[in-house]
Amino acid sequence: MSSSQADTARQTLIDEALAYVPRQLFINGAWRDAAGGKTFDVLNPATGEVLAQVADAAPEDGIAALTAASEAQDEWAAAAPRKRSELIRAAFDRVVELKDVFATLMTLEMGKPLTEAYGEVTYGAEFLRWFSEEAVRINGRYTPSPEGNLRILTLKRPVGPALFITPWNFPLAMATRKIAPALAAGCTTILKPAHLTPLTSLAFVKVCEEVGIPAGVVNVIPASQARPLTGPIIQDRRLRKLSFTGSTPVGMALMKECADNVVRTSMELGGSAPFIVFEDADLDKAVEAAHATKLRNMGEACNAANRFYVHSSIADEFSQRLATRFKELTVGDGMEEETDIGPIVSDEQRDSIAEMVDKARSEGAEVLTGGEKSDGAGFFYPPTVVTNLKATAELVTDEIFGPVAPIVPFETEDEVVGYCNDSMFGLAGYLHTGSIDRALRLAERLEVGMLGINSGTISNAAAPFGGVKHSGVGREGGFEGIEEYLEVMYLGFEDPFASEK
CATH class of the missing domain: 3.40.309.10 (Aldehyde Dehydrogenase; Chain A, domain 2)
Structure with missing residues (x-):
């Protein structure tokens, strides 16, 4: 291939990738502008030039996304595990089909070489495949109490609406590593991607829409400033889960916020x-x-x-x-x-x-x-x-x-x-x-x-990712990953054989 042909092929990749990705918020199954109509620039770090302008979510957009997730929660939790599994698997297939689009977007907005970006497509998509398989393997247990007077029955239920705050360094994998297990467990989701790299996340949410994940189950709210947007969501009692990947100081501040509302957290923080x-x-x-x-x-x-x-x-x-x-x-x-x-x-x-x-x-x-x-x-x-x-x-x-x-x-x-x-640190x-x-x-x-x-x-994707000390709380990936989005309920039954003893 001549240099001019290579340049043409490269530009075609860029044009097709940018044409695929939406630039708006996605709330309750609809793409829409931010309240107030503000946007922010996304830069190409290889040139410093503007790649795109993306809707800049306002606090009221965050609450609208939480309302959509909250209203969709019961129906999504009640969906058959096989249905959830098949939708997540369909998202895996679609991401793989669009590998050129996703790899190009990540290289453009984050900077990693295209070969590494293709590697992230494979890695990020694998969380969708892995957790599509885990969706049908959520189990409880049945056992007699040590004293024999009770039968202990446990079942697992989805935690509820979950907010995800993701970093810029792995734009696809950080979204799929959080959204896939949440959907598999029966939780609805709100994604706040990093302002430096929102395009990949917007493209992934478009995939979720295309494969038929119901309205309100996946929402995305890019913003230039995180705190004014996420603060009111964390303070709202309808939010039941926060998963954050980023720096330790920001993670510690978020944990303090979540403590006031007893919001369950997963934190993947700094490393050394x-x-x-x-x-x-x-x-x-x-x-x-x-x-x-x-x-x-x-x-x-x-x-x-x-x-x-x-x-x-x-x-x-x-x-x-x-x-x-x-x-x-x-x-x-x-x-x-x-x-x-x-x-x-x-x-x-x-x-x-x-x-x-x-x-x-x-x-x-x-x-x-x-x-x-x-x-x-x-x-x-x-x-x-x-x-x-x-x-x-x-x-x-x-x-x-x-x-x-x-x-x-x-x-x-x-x-x-x-x-x-x-x-x-201890990651x-x-x-x-x-x-x-x-x-x-x-x-x-x-x-x-x-x-x-x-x-x-x-x-x-099949291994638990996470650290100790100031590197975080919880695990993502592996059999352990879905547990972050499940609550255990215990039912105590009187000994059914008591009358025969």
């Missing part, structure tokens, strides 16, 4: 994942895994490797090899075929990354590669490797959310466990070793919710 390499690790695999888990999504992932602890006997070699690997990568527009690393999502986020690296450099750290903001249009920052750091350096302890790998050497298991656990970790005994030993000592062993990939 340690990546540990012992002297007996396969160094080739460790370097490739470090590359994968650090630079996936340009490092803008809560479960990305954030701090690298490498045994002192191999720390220099690991650092040099990782830096060499990073230097080989091409930074550019995610829509370009040769691009390995796309732009950072916003100029503000890029500045935050640059400031952390600059501070480390001023304190004596050595930058082996990268470390400088790119000139010109777009919000680019190169893959960066930093060494000669103290374990207490801000670049090591704070969440970077960018393509920067700070490396700290260690000597013993106890030392590295201390480094890892001396953090308020994910990565461990590379040739010893299964060591892997099991550290798995029981590390304070994380997920641990990748000799791997740089852990996310899967």
Whole structure:
């Protein structure tokens, strides 16, 4: 294919994707403008140019969405599990059918390379398939009480209307990971997508409409400011569930709000994942895994490797090899075929990354590669490797959310466990070793919710995703994911055999 043909094909993808996505709110089965008619701009981080203008939901729109969800709740909860299952499965099929549209939208509004965006389509769609299958497997139990005087019967019921506040880094997967289990459990939903990346969420809700999910069951309310919109919804007694993915400070504030109304919460918050390499690790695999888990999504992932602890006997070699690997990568527009690393999502986020690296450099750290903001249009920052750091350096302890790998050497298991656990975060970790005994030993000592062993990939729709400490509450995905949207009811029956005893 010639360069002109490639340009034409790329522009066709862009035109078709933007033509598919609505720009309005979706409330009670209808697309409509925001109250007051306001809109906000969605930018392409690779160019800084405006991609689209989207309806900017007002507080009254949020309450309208909650009213729609509340009024649809009883009928949706009463729907046969198989019906819910088939509708969710139909959404899976439609998303897969529209993979070009969804991948292109994510690359345009978030920046990730198109190949990674296609990977997210597969990953995000899988939550729909997984929970379509879980919808028909919601079970209770029947058992005699220990004393024998009662029969204990439990059943599970949907929690009720749920509000989802999703981040910008995985626009499709964060929506499906929340909406799919809620629908499977029989809950109605309201989605407030990140203002930086609303187009993918709007396209997904259009899919829900197309496959026939009833009015009021899925609603979407993009907005430039979250707090004025979500605050009144959280304070309304009709809301029964909030699921939030984002920063720890915002999550903590939302939990306080929810406490006043006793709203059940799921929180997937900040992460500072340690990546540990012992002297007996396969160094080739460790370097490739470090590359994968650090630079996936340009490092803008809560479960990305954030701090690298490498045994002192191999720390220099690991650092040099990782830096060499990073230097080989091409930074550019995610829509370009040769691009390995796309732009950072916003100029503000890029500045935050640059400031952390600059501070480390001023304190004596050595930058082996990268470390400088790119000139010109777009919000680019190169893959960066930093060494000669103290374990207490801000670049090591704070969440970077960018393509920067700070490396700290260690000597013993106890030392590295201390480094890892001396953090308020506990989402994910990565461990590379040739010893299964060591892997099991550290798995029981590390304070994380997920641990990748000799791997740089852990996310899967069939696995429970979530953390401990300030990294969150609850789990998404796996058999556990649907439980977040179910309440257990207990029925106590008198012993039916009492008269025969």
